[in-house]
Amino acid sequence: MRAVVTVIGKDTVGILHKVSGICAEYNVNVIEVTQSVLQDMFAMIMLVDISMIKGDFSELVEKMTALGTELGLSIHTMHEDIFNSMHSI
Amino acid sequence: MLNVYNILETIRMIQDECLDIRTITMGISLLDCIDTDIDKACEKVYNKIVTKAGNLVKVGQQIETEYGIPIVNKRISVTPIAMLAAACPNGDPVKFAKALQRAADTCGVNFIGGYSALVHKGFSAGDMALIKSIPEALDVTQNLCSSVNIGSTKSGINMDAVKIMGQIVKEAAVRTADRDCIGPAKLVVFCNAVEDNPFMAGAFHGVGEPDCEIHVGVSGPGVVRAALTKYPDASINELADIIKKTAFKITRMGQLVGARASELLGVPFGIVDLSLAPTPAVGDSVAHILEEMGLEMCGTHGTTACLAMLNDAVKKGGVMASSTVGGLSGAFIPVSEDAGMIDAAVAGVLSLEKLEAMTAVCSVGLDMIVVPGDITPETISAIIADEAAIGMVNSKTTAVRLIPAIGKKEGETLEFGGLLGSGPVMPIREKSPAKFINRGGRIPAPMQSLKN
Numbered sequence: 001m002r003a004v005v006t007v008i009g010k011d012t013v014g015i016l017h018k019v020s021g022i023c024a025e026y027n028v029n030v031i032e033v034t035q036s037v038l039q040d041m042f043a044m045i046m047l048v049d050i051s052m053i054k055g056d057f058s059e060l061v062e063k064m065t066a067l068g069t070e071l072g073l074s075i076h077t078m079h080e081d082i083f084n085s086m087h088s089i
Numbered sequence: 090m091l092n093v094y095n096i097l098e099t100i101r102m103i104q105d106e107c108l109d110i111r112t113i114t115m116g117i118s119l120l121d122c123i124d125t126d127i128d129k130a131c132e133k134v135y136n137k138i139v140t141k142a143g144n145l146v147k148v149g150q151q152i153e154t155e156y157g158i159p160i161v162n163k164r165i166s167v168t169p170i171a172m173l174a175a176a177c178p179n180g181d182p183v184k185f186a187k188a189l190q191r192a193a194d195t196c197g198v199n200f201i202g203g204y205s206a207l208v209h210k211g212f213s214a215g216d217m218a219l220i221k222s223i224p225e226a227l228d229v230t231q232n233l234c235s236s237v238n239i240g241s242t243k244s245g246i247n248m249d250a251v252k253i254m255g256q257i258v259k260e261a262a263v264r265t266a267d268r269d270c271i272g273p274a275k276l277v278v279f280c281n282a283v284e285d286n287p288f289m290a291g292a293f294h295g296v297g298e299p300d301c302e303i304h305v306g307v308s309g310p311g312v313v314r315a316a317l318t319k320y321p322d323a324s325i326n327e328l329a330d331i332i333k334k335t336a337f338k339i340t341r342m343g344q345l346v347g348a349r350a351s352e353l354l355g356v357p358f359g360i361v362d363l364s365l366a367p368t369p370a371v372g373d374s375v376a377h378i379l380e381e382m383g384l385e386m387c388g389t390h391g392t393t394a395c396l397a398m399l400n401d402a403v404k405k406g407g408v409m410a411s412s413t414v415g416g417l418s419g420a421f422i423p424v425s426e427d428a429g430m431i432d433a434a435v436a437g438v439l440s441l442e443k444l445e446a447m448t449a450v451c452s453v454g455l456d457m458i459v460v461p462g463d464i465t466p467e468t469i470s471a472i473i474a475d476e477a478a479i480g481m482v483n484s485k486t487t488a489v490r491l492i493p494a495i496g497k498k499e500g501e502t503l504e505f506g507g508l509l510g511s512g513p514v515m516p517i518r519e520k521s522p523a524k525f526i527n528r529g530g531r532i533p534a535p536m537q538s539l540k541n
Contacts, residue, residue: 004096006096006097047091058151061154074104076100076104076157078099078158079156082158082345083095083099085341085342085344086099087098087099087338
């Protein structure tokens with residue numbers, strides 16, 4: 001089971017550190033990270049493995065959203081199935 | 090497999106273009122709750138609904154978090170209550186309405202539908218009592234929805250029922266005049282009603298359906314419009330292709346959510362209804378899609394053609410995405426629930442007659458239209474008969490949900506709030522159809538060949 005974490009917003013110090021910190025806290029393994037900074041806009045997409053997650057997936061989602069609010073970024077954590085079903089036949 | 094563009098597209102659809110799952114609706118059969126003692130029957134109804142749908146809202150919320158997609162409504166549809174009322178001829182059907190409301194409150198759902206009767210060919214035991222009780226039932230409950238099927242392509246139109254429904258719609262408005270006439274906003278009069286519709290107010294659980302199942306209604310007018318905006322100079326067949334592709338993506342999401350809900354609730358998956366259901370929110374309007382196609386304002390000449398193309402393209406894309414497409418599936422045109430339609434009606438560009446023409450090619454019918462409060466029951470009946478005739482002859486579902494604005498005249502507005510929005514009072518013809526309506530009887534079923 002995998003999930004996709006997307007982070008979009010203004011670039012600041014330590015975004016990747018904080019997001020991956022939450023992943024580690026929940027025993028969620030980071031598989032792949034794509035990151036780009038255009039001018040000062042930061043966009044990161046992180047593919048994570050949630051099969052060994054400690055605690056509830058919904059807790060992780062809430063924690064990520066809260067981090068987004070704190071840093072003034074938009075952070076979405078969604079199950080990968082939604083992207084697979086929408087974009088592949 | 091996953092690429093950045095696709096991920097961002099999905100997020101943009103949800104975040105900026107109002108993509109959502111409009112409803113997950115649990116259909117529950119109440120046939121095993123029939124009892125000659127109405128109080129016992131009500132108790133069984135309450136218990137069955139609470140047992141089956143107790144977890145519905147919780148599961149809905151869980152899926153919302155898992156996939157990051159809003160599920161706006163959680164709803165329940167039940168067997169037409171007239172069938173249960175038939176077994177207790179001396180009981181007051183409103184007791185069932187109260188039991189359903191109680192069950193809806195316990196489960197925490199937004200709406201419960203099925204205070205319904207199917208009388209397209211005639212009245213059986215329980216039907217008349219139930220229909221007569223509709224105004225009171227809608228008055229004393231908040232989340233209950235009611236529907237009556239008065240015609241079908243196979244059996245014609247029951248004009249006796251059409252006559253009564255005109256009176257019922259008016260009475261429902263009068264009884265709730267102090268609450269912006271909310272009563273008739275929860276009442277739909279159908280021709281060719283479908284048995285697996287997840288959308289309110291017309292949802293009921295048909296007798297041909299299994300004991301319990303889960304339906305999903307997807308929405309996304311904003312997404313379709315945004316997709317069209319990117320191609321300002323495309324030809325109409327190119328637009329149709331874009332709509333198909335967008336409808337495909339939206340429906341796939343509905344399919345995913347339905348399958349997951351079915352798994353979590355341990356209930357079979359019924360259908361995905363891929364309707365473009367507008368809301369009064371900015372950017373969630375079907376009228377704006379039509380305007381994006383090149384109409385200065387929805388309701389002008391060309392609207393019917395644009396809507397026909399939209400409705401068909403939505404179905405084609407959706408059918409490819411899910412093997413269990415059902416319900417009403419297409420584009421809804423509820424006036425008060427669509428920001429673009431409201432503007433067009435206020436500007437006088439969108440008329441009742443144009444809406445009637447549009448219903449010949451859209452997925453349902455005259456929906457959420459506010460009419461003057463002094464409208465006669467016969468005129469309401471005649472509007473119902475016109476609309477049912479379109480459905481009957483074209484072998485499609487049509488419906489009427491009119492709201493007589495008691496105490497208001499043309500130019501004034503009714504405010505419902507929430508998903509129901511607000512509607513300007515639209516003008517109607519003054520001449521009386523009373524003699525036609527009072528004749529009673531049945532319009533015979535139409536020819537199914539020699540079609541011109």
